[in-house]
Amino acid sequence: MGNSSTTMQKEHHIACEIVKNPEVNELVTYLTSRIFGLTYDYLQLNGKNPHTELGKILGGTSPENAGTVGQDFKTLYQVAYHGNLREKMSMIMYFSYNICHLGWFLLIGLYNNDLTVLQLIRKYNISTEDLWRRIRRIESIMAAELSDIIDLCPGSVVTCQNCDIICRGNYPNVCTLFNFHSEGPVSFSRQMNPKLRAKQTQNPTSWKQSQICPPLSKREKKLLGITSKTQPLPWRTGRSTIELNPENPYVMLDKQSGTLAIGGPSGHSDLLFNSALIFEPVYRNMRLRKLFTLALIGWMASLDHSIHSIAEALSVPPFNMPYDNDWSPMQYIHILLN
Numbered sequence: 001m002g003n004s005s006t007t008m009q010k011e012h013h014i015a016c017e018i019v020k021n022p023e024v025n026e027l028v029t030y031l032t033s034r035i036f037g038l039t040y041d042y043l044q045l046n047g048k049n050p051h052t053e054l055g056k057i058l059g060g061t062s063p064e065n066a067g068t069v070g071q072d073f074k075t076l077y078q079v080a081y082h083g084n085l086r087e088k089m090s091m092i093m094y095f096s097y098n099i100c101h102l103g104w105f106l107l108i109g110l111y112n113n114d115l116t117v118l119q120l121i122r123k124y125n126i127s128t129e130d131l132w133r134r135i136r137r138i139e140s141i142m143a144a145e146l147s148d149i150i151d152l153c154p155g156s157v158v159t160c161q162n163c164d165i166i167c168r169g170n171y172p173n174v175c176t177l178f179n180f181h182s183e184g185p186v187s188f189s190r191q192m193n194p195k196l197r198a199k200q201t202q203n204p205t206s207w208k209q210s211q212i213c214p215p216l217s218k219r220e221k222k223l224l225g226i227t228s229k230t231q232p233l234p235w236r237t238g239r240s241t242i243e244l245n246p247e248n249p250y251v252m253l254d255k256q257s258g259t260l261a262i263g264g265p266s267g268h269s270d271l272l273f274n275s276a277l278i279f280e281p282v283y284r285n286m287r288l289r290k291l292f293t294l295a296l297i298g299w300m301a302s303l304d305h306s307i308h309s310i311a312e313a314l315s316v317p318p319f320n321m322p323y324d325n326d327w328s329p330m331q332y333i334h335i336l337l338n
């Protein structure tokens with residue numbers, strides 16, 4: 001199988017079929033509508049204007065990121081409730097990137113039994129079990145109780161706006177304890193030597209509009225400045241920018257098993273699935289976890305990752321998605337659909 005163009009074309013066809021699946025789209029809309037509402041209420045509770053601040057959390061401005069539509073409030077509202085799969089997954093991506101303050105707001109509020117936060121948790125069907133899982137994990141890694149970690153904050157313990165230790169922007173920090181799972185293929189593949197990724201090109205391949213699905217929305221075209229059907233897309237995707245190191249153990253294992261590897265174990269699968277898990281239905285229901293895995297495949301295969309690279313990232317806790325290296329892409333899709 002290897003890295004043949006035929007295999008990539010088959011996986012791209014699979015992805016294009018997934019983006020039309022009504023159950024997948026229904027779940028992703030459920031998530032984006034709640035993410036939009038949760039972010040709106042969080043900003044209001046912390047004295048900020050959602051109409052000017054929400055876009056900084058749920059949107060972006062770079063035309064290099066597929067699905068980006070800008071930071072305008074009304075535009076993001078349209079995406080949350082009526083956007084295509086690529087736009088909505090992009091919103092979940094930006095939410096995942098910027099979840100630090102909101103995430104700690106939920107954790108600390110739950111920990112302190114704050115009535116306002118508990119009401120927010122109930123309103124948006126957030127899993128308290130998942131939040132407590134994150135709290136216990138943070139305490140285990142830091143070898144300290146959350147109350148002691150909170151004491152490190154010189155500012156408000158609710159918003160952590162002034163907390164350099166908990167909410168600083170540099171990696172690694174305590175924010176990463178809320179997002180990434182640190183014991184799975186994504187983390188380990190990046191820690192190994194030789195490094196997973198040999199290099200990233202600064203001049204990626206341009207994608208044609210005819211190569212993508214679903215078609216560009218008016219919102220996407222506006223941000224990209226698209227005026228004709230032949231205009232190439234400036235997206236920087238994993239397949240067009242990342243070259244894997246053939247000496248990395250993960251790459252060698254993939255080559256030995258004959259699986260198609262693009263980009264290595266998918267960090268965005270890890271990141272977005274972690275955000276989806278805070279919502280009770282996804283946390284509890286394996287059927288919904290399978291549908292969200294399909295959404296990730298529809299969003300990224302094969303422009304960013306192969307189906308294998310997505311699947312292996314999600315085969316470990318806390319995701320626990322079924323996967324075997326011997327499965328073909330179609331066998332994996334069949335299992336996710338049943």
